[in-house]
Amino acid sequence: MVIEERAPAKLNLSLHITGRRADGYHLLDSLVVFADLGDVVRVEAAEDLSLDVTGPMADGVPDGEDNLVFRAARFLDPVRGAKITLEKHLPSAAGIGGGSSDAAAVLRALSELWGMPLPRQAMALGADVPMCLDPKAQRISGAGEAIRIVPGLPKIPAVLVNPGVGVSTAEIFRTLTARENPPMPETWPETRDVADVADFLSGTRNDLTALAIAAAPEIETALAALDDALFAQMSGSGATCFGIYTDAGAADAAANRISAAQGNWWVRAVTLNP
Numbered sequence: 097m098v099i100e101e102r103a104p105a106k107l108n109l110s111l112h113i114t115g116r117r118a119d120g121y122h123l124l125d126s127l128v129v130f131a132d133l134g135d136v137v138r139v140e141a142a143e144d145l146s147l148d149v150t151g152p153m154a155d156g157v158p159d160g161e162d163n164l165v166f167r168a169a170r171f172l173d174p175v176r177g178a179k180i181t182l183e184k185h186l187p188s189a190a191g192i193g194g195g196s197s198d199a200a201a202v203l204r205a206l207s208e209l210w211g212m213p214l215p216r217q218a219m220a221l222g223a224d225v226p227m228c229l230d231p232k233a234q235r236i237s238g239a240g241e242a243i244r245i246v247p248g249l250p251k252i253p254a255v256l257v258n259p260g261v262g263v264s265t266a267e268i269f270r271t272l273t274a275r276e277n278p279p280m281p282e283t284w285p286e287t288r289d290v291a292d293v294a295d296f297l298s299g300t301r302n303d304l305t306a307l308a309i310a311a312a313p314e315i316e317t318a319l320a321a322l323d324d325a326l327f328a329q330m331s332g333s334g335a336t337c338f339g340i341y342t343d344a345g346a347a348d349a350a351a352n353r354i355s356a357a358q359g360n361w362w363v364r365a366v367t368l369n370p
């Protein structure tokens with residue numbers, strides 16, 4: 097029996113950095129949603145643990161013990177075996193939680209295969225892993241472990257643009273000096289449609305943007321390419337940026353326009369799910 101789990105792209109619609117803990121991890125206040133696009137993880141019973149990485153974005157992704165999928169399997173059970181296949185569709189080191197979403201998907205798949213409870217304390221695998229365990233719209237605080245589901249968001253047509261440069265999350269946090277910034281508003285607006293969401297987001301920030309642009313100036317070009325969106329911002333530590341649009345037709349048209357102008361960029365029209 098093959099168990100299949102989707103590992104959707106994670107988008108930080110906002111990312112406020114509000115402080116730093118004694119252990120060096122930063123405190124976040126972030127609105128996170130997931131796209132209808134992602135990697136695919138498949139697991140089946142086997143004596144030994146093995147990992148095969150396939151798919152259009154597999155190039156350069158580690159296929160051994162360095163892969164977060166492998167580490168997640170060992171984290172769930174240090175000795176049990178399984179044959180794991182990871183089909184990569186998302187760019188890596190891209191701020192859309194590729195490795196974290198894969199790790200969460202393999203935890204879901206292996207807990208089913210091995211008949212084990214899903215571990216909720218998955219921070220040790222990465223700050224983004226807990227939020228990817230149940231990929232729904234959520235507000236994240238703490239260092240990523242404090243999760244509140246955000247009800248009532250609409251489906252959001254969007255375009256994801258990655259200008260083809262990898263950005264190291266660790267490196268961006270290391271260069272951060274302005275660590276005490278205001279959080280998002282505490283009260284949540286009633287969002288009935290995509291324009292309401294854009295309106296709310298226009299009062300938010302991604303506090304890593306300037307540092308990411310300093311490391312990868314292409315990010316500024318990617319944001320400029322999304323200037324016809326209702327709202328555009330960078331996700332995570334970059335380099336992927338998103339633009340949100342009134343409807344799927346407008347998102348498709350923007351994706352086609354940007355792809356035609358920038359043949360080497362990774363550009364996708366998606367829906368961001370509530």
Ligand SMILES: C[C@](O)(CO)[C@H](O)COP(=O)(O)OP(=O)(O)OC[C@H]1O[C@@H](n2ccc(N)nc2=O)[C@H](O)[C@@H]1O
Pocket residue numbers: 108111120121122123124126191196221222223224225238239240265266269332333
């Ligand atoms: C930027 C975000 O993507 C926002 O969702 C996450 O906070 C990062 O999540 P991630 O990639 O799973 O991060 P990890 O693999 O745990 O950490 C990578 C690096 O970022 C730094 N890091 C990460 C999360 C956090 N809250 N504060 C940090 O300072 C850590 O010191 C580490 O050196």
Ligand SMILES: Nc1ncnc2c1ncn2[C@@H]1O[C@H](COP(=O)(O)OP(=O)(O)OP(=O)(O)O)[C@@H](O)[C@H]1O
Pocket residue numbers: 156157158162163164165182187188189190191192193194195196198199224263265332333334
């Ligand atoms: N399953 C995986 N998929 C992609 N990269 C992985 C995976 N496992 C380990 N890696 C390594 O992790 C690095 C970061 O990739 P990843 O895609 O997780 O970053 P990211 O999207 O910026 O994450 P985040 O949004 O959580 O900061 C890669 O450069 C790669 O070497």
